[in-house]
Amino acid sequence: xxxxxxxxxxxxxxxxxxxxxxxxxxxxxxxxxxxxxxxxxxxxxxxxxxxxxxxxxxxxxxxxxxxxxxxxxxxxxxxxxxxxxxxxxxxxxxxxxxxxxxxxxxxxxxxxxxxxxxxxxxxxxxxxxxxxxxxxxxxxxxxxxx
Numbered sequence: 001x002x003x004x005x006x007x008x009x010x011x012x013x014x015x016x017x018x019x020x021x022x023x024x025x026x027x028x029x030x031x032x033x034x035x036x037x038x039x040x041x042x043x044x045x046x047x048x049x050x051x052x053x054x055x056x057x058x059x060x061x062x063x064x065x066x067x068x069x070x071x072x073x074x075x076x077x078x079x080x081x082x083x084x085x086x087x088x089x090x091x092x093x094x095x096x097x098x099x100x101x102x103x104x105x106x107x108x109x110x111x112x113x114x115x116x117x118x119x120x121x122x123x124x125x126x127x128x129x130x131x132x133x134x135x136x137x138x139x140x141x142x143x144x145x146x
Contacts (some may be wrong), residue, residue, distance in 0.1 A: 001047050007104045008051035010093075015051075022050040048109070048119060055097075091141040092134075099134035106131050 005022070006015040026046050033042050092100060101120060105111045106127070111119065113127040120127070 001044060004044060004109055005047050005051045007108060008048065008101065009054055014054065018050050018054045019047060022047040025050065044109070045119075048105070052101075052119065087142060088138065091138040094141055095134055095137055099130050099137060102127050102130040103134040103138075 001022075002015060002019055005019045006012065009015050009018055022043075026043050029046075033039065092103060095103060098120075102116055105116045105119065106113065113124045113131070116122075116127040117124045122130075
């Protein structure tokens with residue numbers, strides 16, 4: 001849970017505070033857990049929502065990109081190949097905020113684009129577009145740095 005929170009807020013102290021707030025919120029709202037998903041998935045959703053709310057309070061904006069044309073999806077295996085984890089992590093950190101959030105939620109947290117759209121308040125197609133653009137930007141960053 002901490003890692004999911006840290007990937008979004010990008011500061012250890014803030015991640016600890018947000019995580020604590022998420023746990024308190026989950027405990028207070030335990031009766032709202034319906035069992036439709038696992039308890040861990042329910043708790044992770046709360047952690048991610050609290051993390052995103054923290055960013056919104058700090059005026060970090062996730063920009064919807066519906067007006068941009070759809071980018072053709074690429075084969076992820078072709079893209080990721082033999083790259084080192086550290087180089088990819090560095091490139092992900094350099095992504096614009098919206099791209100980084102979509103990339104992290106999709107690839108690292110396992111949400112589908114529909115769920116990401118709901119979490120971030122963007123359309124599913126915007127999530128797909130931002131994910132594809134994030135891969136393109138990472139590729140560019142890796143070519144410049146490597």
